[in-house]
Each structure stands twice: as structure tokens, then as C-alpha cells.
Amino acid sequence: MILAQAFSNFVLDLDGVLWRGERAIPNAPETVSSLRDSSKTVLYVTNNSGASPAAVAEKLAAMGAPAGANDVITSATAASLLIERTIPAIRGRVAYVIGGPGLIEAMEGLGLRIVEGKDADDASLVIVGIDKKLTYDKLRHATRAIRAGATFIATNTDPTLPAADGLWPGAGAIVAALRTATGVEPLVAGKPHMPMLDVARERLGSAPALVVGDRVDTDVLGAQAAGWPSALVLTGATGLADLAVATAWPDFILRDVSMLLRDLPHPLVRPAAGPDLPTIATLLHDGGLPAGSARERVGRTVVAEFDRSVLATAAWEVLDGVALLRSVAVGPKARGFGLGVHVVAGALKGIANAGVRDVYLVTTDAEGFFKRCGFHVVPRDELPDGVARHPQITRECPSSAPVMRMELPQ
Numbered sequence: 001m002i003l004a005q006a007f008s009n010f011v012l013d014l015d016g017v018l019w020r021g022e023r024a025i026p027n028a029p030e031t032v033s034s035l036r037d038s039s040k041t042v043l044y045v046t047n048n049s050g051a052s053p054a055a056v057a058e059k060l061a062a063m064g065a066p067a068g069a070n071d072v073i074t075s076a077t078a079a080s081l082l083i084e085r086t087i088p089a090i091r092g093r094v095a096y097v098i099g100g101p102g103l104i105e106a107m108e109g110l111g112l113r114i115v116e117g118k119d120a121d122d123a124s125l126v127i128v129g130i131d132k133k134l135t136y137d138k139l140r141h142a143t144r145a146i147r148a149g150a151t152f153i154a155t156n157t158d159p160t161l162p163a164a165d166g167l168w169p170g171a172g173a174i175v176a177a178l179r180t181a182t183g184v185e186p187l188v189a190g191k192p193h194m195p196m197l198d199v200a201r202e203r204l205g206s207a208p209a210l211v212v213g214d215r216v217d218t219d220v221l222g223a224q225a226a227g228w229p230s231a232l233v234l235t236g237a238t239g240l241a242d243l244a245v246a247t248a249w250p251d252f253i254l255r256d257v258s259m260l261l262r263d264l265p266h267p268l269v270r271p272a273a274g275p276d277l278p279t280i281a282t283l284l285h286d287g288g289l290p291a292g293s294a295r296e297r298v299g300r301t302v303v304a305e306f307d308r309s310v311l312a313t314a315a316w317e318v319l320d321g322v323a324l325l326r327s328v329a330v331g332p333k334a335r336g337f338g339l340g341v342h343v344v345a346g347a348l349k350g351i352a353n354a355g356v357r358d359v360y361l362v363t364t365d366a367e368g369f370f371k372r373c374g375f376h377v378v379p380r381d382e383l384p385d386g387v388a389r390h391p392q393i394t395r396e397c398p399s400s401a402p403v404m405r406m407e408l409p410q
């Protein structure tokens with residue numbers, strides 16, 4: 001199944017999908033160029049309000065993905081719509097803005113009179129987005145205005161911003177400071193809230209779009225609120241550990257955005273049942289893994305199914321409050337399509353649902369794969385008793401096989 005052929009409209013998030021900071025994600029610009037070359041409609045939606053749509057379009061073009069300003073919707077665009085919908089007689093109103101040039105430009109475009117410093121005391125609106133020049137004084141002015149009754153509007157509440165060297169504080173961290181200082185909940189414009197996707201829907205007309213993003217709490221939930229399908233890419237803020245504890249699940253999981261162009265089995269990952277056992281036994285046998293007590297583990301096993309065939313499986317055991325992930329196998333003909341990631345994600349979700357947060361595994365030949373999933377190697381003398389005594393560790397795998405661990409978020 002090639003997602004690029006299955007949909008006509010694509011709504012792509014930017015940070016963590018197309019780029020991280022100033023660096024393009026490998027193959028991402030080529031992917032969107034290819035979508036546009038095949039007459040697909042591509043809109044870019046970003047909760048980042050720092051740059052104007054025109055500046056974002058220039059950045060896209062410089063990376064090799066030509067776009068017009070009208071193809072870009074920022075949370076500043078969405079904040080404009082939110083203000084137009086909720087605030088009467090906008091023109092000439094006094095507003096205090098914490099944010100970058102993109103947000104200030106959008107607010108001036110509405111006819112608001114933007115003030116600075118102590119003049120914030122006169123503001124009837126406080127609009128807050130990402131501000132890389134944030135100071136205590138800015139927080140102080142905004143706090144005073146909100147406490148005096150100004151309407152508090154947030155472009156978005158993303159806790160972090162993916163950068164080339166890791167995650168930086170996002171607009172949500174600034175909004176949280178003001179929420180704490182004022183006790184006031186803001187009106188929010190960006191994903192997963194509707195103003196942003198309403199702008200996208202207006203520009204696309206009625207046809208559904210595939211939303212591609214790197215966050216469950218904004219991109220996937222936003223898509224679900226709009227009634228559109230979603231694809232999560234693993235190149236940004238969300239890893240498998242985060243996905244395991246997320247409140248929603250994407251329709252598709254992609255290693256990166258270029259997977260839109262590839263012919264991949266996009267499986268349904270579901271709990272295993274009795275009739276799956278013969279197929280599971282074959283998968284384990286082909287993977288050189290002991291089938292052992294697969295029947296006893298069937299309630300703690302997931303399978304990835306595509307086109308009515310079970311192509312991959314993973315299972316787990318719970319030992320003294322920690323989990324042992326085991327029996328991860330992908331059929332020989334289905335390898336290299338990301339199915340291993342799907343079943344590991346499904347198993348981690350099962351483990352998280354059981355209230356367990358500490359996950360171990362031992363592997364003889366897949367250390368690199370599990371590292372990409374987010375596991376890291378731990379010394380054998382630091383294992384909890386239940387894991388250290390498990391036959392898989394003591395007998396079934398050689399003592400040189402690395403033991404790996406992942407901690408799921410609370």
C-alpha cells in the first residue's frame with residue numbers, strides 16, 4: 001500500500017517531520033517535491049508561530065521543497081481565526097504579545113495595536129507563542145495584564161520544540177508559566193484545537209487529508225478531532241516509549257516521511273488469539289526463537305496483520321513488577337518494512353496498559369534494531385532478580401547476549 005497514492009490531500013507538520021531546527025530530515029524535501037509533482041495538494045501546518053508563512057515557505061524552498069506562503073498555516077494564522085471568531089471589534093484593540101516576528105506580524109495584520117513594556121497594563125488581549133528572547137519582564141507584563149482581565153490566548157501548548165541537538169522548551173512551557181502565575185486557562189489556537197484544522201479544511205475543501213506529524217497529543221489528536229486519518233513519523237518528539245503511554249493511536253506509523261512513497265504493508269496490530277498460535281509458532285521458528293510456552297503467553301502477545309495474513313509478533317512476561325519483552329519475530333518475506341517496530345510498539349502499549357513501566361529484553365542479533373526502538377544496553381549485574389533468574393537470560397541466550405532496557409514515561 002502506497003500512502004502517497006491512497007490520498008489526494010496531505011497536511012504535513014513541519015518540526016520533527018520536515019526538519020529539526022535548521023536541518024532538513026533526510027529525504028523529506030524530496031518526498032514533498034514528489035507529492036507535488038504527482039499533483040497532490042500539500043499543506044504545511046505548524047504549531048510554531050515564530051516565523052510568518054512567507055518566511056516558512058522560503059525556508060521550505062531553500063531546503064528543496066518549493067511552497068507558497070498560502071500553503072503554510074502557522075499557529076499564528078490559527079490564532080488570527082480564533083480572535084476573529086471570539087473577540088468583537090478587533091481593530092484598534094490594545095494587545096500584548098509574547099512571541100516571534102511571525103506572531104507579531106499576524107496580530108498587526110488583524111489591526112491590533114501591539115504595545116510593549118509597562119503599556120501592557122492597557123492590553124485587553126495577551127497572545128502568547130514561542131519566544132526565543134523570553135525574559136522575566138515579559139512574563140511579568142503578561143501576568144499583570146491577564147490578572148487585570150485581559151483575554152489570554154495561546155498559539156499552542158506544545159511542551160517542547162524539536163531542535164537539531166534535542167528538545168527545547170516549547171510555547172507550552174511559556175504558557176504554563178503564565179497559567180501558574182495567573183490561574184487562568186488560555187484559549188488555544190494550534191493543534192489539536194480546531195481553529196488550526198478549520199483553516200486547513202477551508203483551504204482544502206471537503207476532501208479528507210492524511211495528517212502527518214511527530215506528536216500524538218497535537219497531530220494525531222488534532223486529526224481525530226477533524227475526522228481525518230493520521231500518520232505518526234518517528235523522526236521527531238515521539239518515540240515508541242511515548243507512543244506506548246499515549247492516549248490515542250495513529251492510523252499509520254512511519255519511520256520517516258519518505259515512507260509515504262514506499263509500498264509498505266501498513267498492518268493492524270492487535271492482541272493475539274488462539275487461532276493465531278500456529279502462525280506465531282512458524283514466525284518464531286523461522287526467526288530461530290524458541291516457541292516454548294507461546295500458548296500460555298497468548299494473552300500477552302500481539303500480532304501485526306495485513307491483507308488477512310499475520311506477518312509479525314511480539315510477546316511479554318511480567319516478573320516482579322517489570323516486563324520482559326520477548327519472542328519478537330517478523331516473517332522472512334516481510335522483513336525490512338518496519339513491521340518489527342509495529343509489534344514492539346503494540347507490545348509496549350500492552351505492557352503500559354498492565355501498569356508496568358520498566359521493560360527488559362535480551363537479544364542475540366538485534367541490538368541495533370532495539371536501539372532504534374529506544375532500548376539501551378544495561379550491565380547484567382544490575383538486573384532485577386526476576387529478570388536475572390529468567391531462563392531466557394540464564395539458559396536460552398548466550399551470556400554474551402546484551403540485555404537491554406527501556407523505561408516508559410509515567
Ligand SMILES: [Mg+2]
Nearest residue numbers: 013015016214
Ligand atoms: Mg512537530
